Amino acid sequence: MASFKVLVVDDEPGIRMGTRRILQNFKVDYPFMDEHIDFEILEAATGEDAIEIIDVQLPDIVLLDNKLPGIQGIQVLEYIRNKQYDIVVVMITSYASLELAVKATRDGAYDFIPKPFTPQELRASIENITKQLFLRRMTQTLNNEGKHIRFQFMSVLSHELKAPLNAIEGYLRMIGEKQMGDNVDSYKEMIDRSLERVKGMRQLILDMLDLTRLKSGKPMHKLQQIVLSDIARISKDTVRPFAIQKDVDVYITCPQNIVMNFDPGEMEIILNNLLSNAVKYNHEGGRVDCQITSEKDVVNISVSDTGIGMSDEEQLHIFEDFVRVRNTKTRQITGTGLGLSIVKKIVDSYGGKITLQSFPDKGSTFNITLPREFSFEQVN
Amino acid sequence: MNKTILIVDDDMDYLLQTRIKVEQFGFKVITAESQKEAEKILEFTHPDLAIFDLMMENDDSGFILCYKLKRKYPEVPIIIATGVTAETGMLFDITGDDERKWIKADLFLDKGIRADQLQREINKLLKL
Numbered sequence: 001m002a003s004f005k006v007l008v009v010d011d012e013p014g015i016r017m018g019t020r021r022i023l024q025n026f027k028v029d030y031p032f033m034d035e036h037i038d039f040e041i042l043e044a045a046t047g048e049d050a051i052e053i054i055d056v057q058l059p060d061i062v063l064l065d066n067k068l069p070g071i072q073g074i075q076v077l078e079y080i081r082n083k084q085y086d087i088v089v090v091m092i093t094s095y096a097s098l099e100l101a102v103k104a105t106r107d108g109a110y111d112f113i114p115k116p117f118t119p120q121e122l123r124a125s126i127e128n129i130t131k132q133l134f135l136r137r138m139t140q141t142l143n144n145e146g147k148h149i150r151f152q153f154m155s156v157l158s159h160e161l162k163a164p165l166n167a168i169e170g171y172l173r174m175i176g177e178k179q180m181g182d183n184v185d186s187y188k189e190m191i192d193r194s195l196e197r198v199k200g201m202r203q204l205i206l207d208m209l210d211l212t213r214l215k216s217g218k219p220m221h222k223l224q225q226i227v228l229s230d231i232a233r234i235s236k237d238t239v240r241p242f243a244i245q246k247d248v249d250v251y252i253t254c255p256q257n258i259v260m261n262f263d264p265g266e267m268e269i270i271l272n273n274l275l276s277n278a279v280k281y282n283h284e285g286g287r288v289d290c291q292i293t294s295e296k297d298v299v300n301i302s303v304s305d306t307g308i309g310m311s312d313e314e315q316l317h318i319f320e321d322f323v324r325v326r327n328t329k330t331r332q333i334t335g336t337g338l339g340l341s342i343v344k345k346i347v348d349s350y351g352g353k354i355t356l357q358s359f360p361d362k363g364s365t366f367n368i369t370l371p372r373e374f375s376f377e378q379v380n
Numbered sequence: 381m382n383k384t385i386l387i388v389d390d391d392m393d394y395l396l397q398t399r400i401k402v403e404q405f406g407f408k409v410i411t412a413e414s415q416k417e418a419e420k421i422l423e424f425t426h427p428d429l430a431i432f433d434l435m436m437e438n439d440d441s442g443f444i445l446c447y448k449l450k451r452k453y454p455e456v457p458i459i460i461a462t463g464v465t466a467e468t469g470m471l472f473d474i475t476g477d478d479e480r481k482w483i484k485a486d487l488f489l490d491k492g493i494r495a496d497q498l499q500r501e502i503n504k505l506l507k508l
Binding site for chain 2: 114163166167170171174177179180189190193197326328331332
């Protein structure tokens with residue numbers, strides 16, 4: 001288990017003891033982190049003591065009160081900055097001194113916790129910082145290894161994970177504070193939105209698993225002879241409940257005899273993503289057509305919908321990680337921005353091609369061409 | 381007369397949460413989900429205070445709205461609510477005269493701010 005050192009600099013023993021109590025059994029983890037991070041607490045009553053401890057112990061996080069008996073917190077902050085220590089500094093400040101907090105932020109303080117704080121506030125802040133710090137150190141490591149791209153991905157991912165949590169947290173707080181009175185019915189919208197964000201987050205985790213498999217080195221296709229009409233039927237069953245809910249008709253045309261050498265799980269991911277998108281971004285009462293045909297060496301899969309479509313500009317980056325079309329037509333639709341990037345990665349790994357034709361308010365058509373007899377030598 | 385507050389944010393959850401809070405403070409609230417929609421609203425509405433998200437369809441939508449609102453109604457106070465500092469590490473503040481000249485907002489607030497803090501800031505800006 002990894003451990004972060006947290007130095008509490010405050011002349012009030014109560015704050016130091018309270019912080020120790022709040023953090024001593026606290027652990028932070030990330031879905032993609034193998035281990036927890038816990039906290040070792042160090043204490044200093046003055047800025048002078050703090051500097052001594054910082055030089056020797058090199059803490060990871062410093063919780064810094066500005067009003068200290070000797071030198072001020074802001075000077076400790078300057079000291080840390082001048083030494084270029086990899087330390088995250090959080091100013092503990094009363095709200096009245098916002099001006100100071102702003103100045104401190106400019107001098108490199110990461111965050112400020114208003115005093116007096118609740119255990120929840122402190123834990124939330126420490127959790128946030130721990131994750132940032134973890135990612136920051138990860139960047140350094142990855143940069144050193146020339147893996148900058150992977151970090152960018154992680155940083156977008158952390159944003160995508162944070163956004164629904166922030167929304168849900170906001171709603172829970174408001175419900176907890178009974179902002180709309182005692183009647184549970186008044187909170188229906190908040191609860192529905194929270195559930196929607198939970199749903200989105202769950203999908204994100206599933207997509208992440210698919211993506212991780214694709215990104216972890218060489219593709220490990222579990223190749224076998226698959227019958228496309230069988231897999232198409234499974235995918236149709238998967239989207240059916242959703243299609244019924246949206247009143248969208250899904251038609252699949254696929255001759256029984258199309259057989260190809262492919263990973264069945266990956267074919268399912270392709271079809272599930274395309275079909276569910278075609279339903280999701282459709283109008284009520286719309287229709288989805290999936291046609292699968294074969295030529296001598298290739299299989300063609302085409303999925304078209306009568307949905308909201310995309311402008312030329314919106315189509316530009318649509319196959320990249322976390323890219324979603326954001327406009328008034330899509331704002332109620334939950335999505336991770338990973339589906340199409342996953343599909344494209346799979347198609348690419350087989351040496352196939354995916355293209356898109358789309359017109360706003362008319363609909364979109366995705367065309368995929370895949371080699372019928374794939375072998376690893378072909379790609380290499 | 382109830383004061384009217386215009387809230388603009390493209391995150392519908394943040395918008396809903398802020399709207400409910402500000403209504404609880406006793407204000408009338410108008411919302412918009414984009415810079416474009418907000419610009420349309422400002423054509424025929426004169427809010428008493430505005431809260432803008434910074435990054436919407438443009439990375440600087442909030443600043444553009446500030447500029448347009450101040451040009452039309454210079455006396456209307458504006459709060460920019462942003463999570464941008466924590467997300468990107470970019471820092472904004474408007475304590476310096478240099479910033480004040482080009483950023484037309486009166487106050488920057490972090491989106492994680494507590495309801496009571498938000499209320500205090502709004503009351504201060506409205507001189508209530």
